[in-house]
Amino acid sequence: MKRHASTALEAVLYARVSSEEQEKEGYSIPAQTKFLHGYAAEEGIKILHEFIDVETAKQPGRPGFMAMVEFLTAEAKKDPTQQCRTLLVEKTDRLYRNLKDYVTLDDLKVDVHFAKEGVILSPDSHSSEKFMHGIKVLMAKNYIDNLSEEVKKGMREKAEQGIPPNRVPLGYRNIAGPDERRAVALDEEIAATIRRMFEQYATGRFSLADIANMAKDEGLYADRGTDRIVATIYSILTNPFYYGEFRYRGKLYKGTYTPLITKDLWDTVQRVLRERGTRKPRKVKYNFAFNNLIRCGHCDCALVGEIKKGRYIYYRCTHYKGKCPEPYVRQEVLEERFTDILRSLTFDQEVLDWVTEALRQSHVDEKLFHDEAIDRLQKEYKRLQDRIDRMYIDKLDGRIDAVFFDTKSAEWRAEQTTILRSILEHQTANQSYLEEGVALPELASRAADLFAKQPASEKRRLLNFVLSNSTWANGVLTSEFRQPFDMLAVEVAACKEEKAAGVASGDLLQNRLPD
16 A cells, blocks of 8 residues: 655645544554554655544534544645645544535545444445445444443433432542542531521521622632522522432433431422512511510510601501500610510520530430431441442342342432431431530620620521511510520529528539439
8 A cells, every 4th residue: 555656645644533432541642643644654654734523522513523524624625735635543443423514425425444343435446445444434423322322221220329420519528439439528627517598598597699608708609799609509409319318311320329418408498599589579678676576465466666856766566456545655665675584594604504514424325326316227227228338239140130229229328318318317317416505695695795896687597596576566675586595594593592592512412413
């Protein structure tokens, strides 16, 4: 096949690898171009241009390939003596793996040198050569189609085993499991922020924009504007991945990874999202701290705020059920009454120190209880996983059919998901027991001072957290403490009575030991 013409034949070179990873390994493209340059030197061919592609050829539209087609199309319009009508490529499956690319090159009427196969295909080639070449093209296409099917099959098998085939969302990361298979783990630095986003939105007191600002304050999307990340926050709050299920190709699968939140919390967030979607937004000129927070003690209608003389805030009954005898009341009066109620939670530092120490001692038993429960649940989870693994081998060996495997494995994975939720609940309870136990008495003791210093919106949040069922009638404000503040209020009152009666501090505190 060696040429001896005085003028070298001009050609273009084309090389391709099927993935970015293959290109990064640094051997495939250099190996192809080196081989083709050697072939060109041996055949006396001058290479004018090189066209390179690093991507899959299943879909047409490769940039290097299309640039080469444009070049050869432009060459066809030149004088026949100056045209470049030759293409060098390593082998058939490097040039095309779909029929459209094959037809495109065939229409260009160029000579194609398949250097590694020792074949030159031209418009004048015998029909039998073109037939054999067409067979190779179809085989190449069949290879990529079959590869695609196998990849999809493998991905679906992973999903059925509870391993997410797709990229994991924020708060998780992919790791190599003990068997070298892909696994999913919590990204501890981000997971806590994601969990707080769910917990705060579930209260119904925060908008998506509020959650977005919170995320920015904690370092997520700090370089973006709030409006730009609201849609991202929405996608996080509606993603079932966080409670232990993931979507793959339109179907929901049970995951084997650790859920970040409980299913109950996720359901609550979805309900809040739906309710917010049905509400019509309205502009509010003034932020009344106690609007609809207090009921009228006469007719059970809400008390609403009004501005008088442009600066004074008064509250009145809505009179929704008819005429009501309750007169207007100034906001300052309501603030004084709420402050008096919150002061009933205040106790001295001696009691606070004792409560803290009692909680620390009881945390030892609490931790032991949760640790034992988690150990028992983990053993049960492993037992179910061993069952699934053994049954999968039986499926591969043909001892059981696919339908039976799918049914039983789905049943056991559902049990595993329930176990993972229980483990998460025990872990969360164990972590929050001491933190919340100490924080709540401190908050209760400072509630009155905090209330007096806060703006209207924060006053409302504090009251919603501590009190409920507030009513106003005849100048008297009545409220109920929410749990566990109701118990604290009772104990504080009892401590004060016993101190007034002269009970010694040691006996008083011993009497107050909690169950």
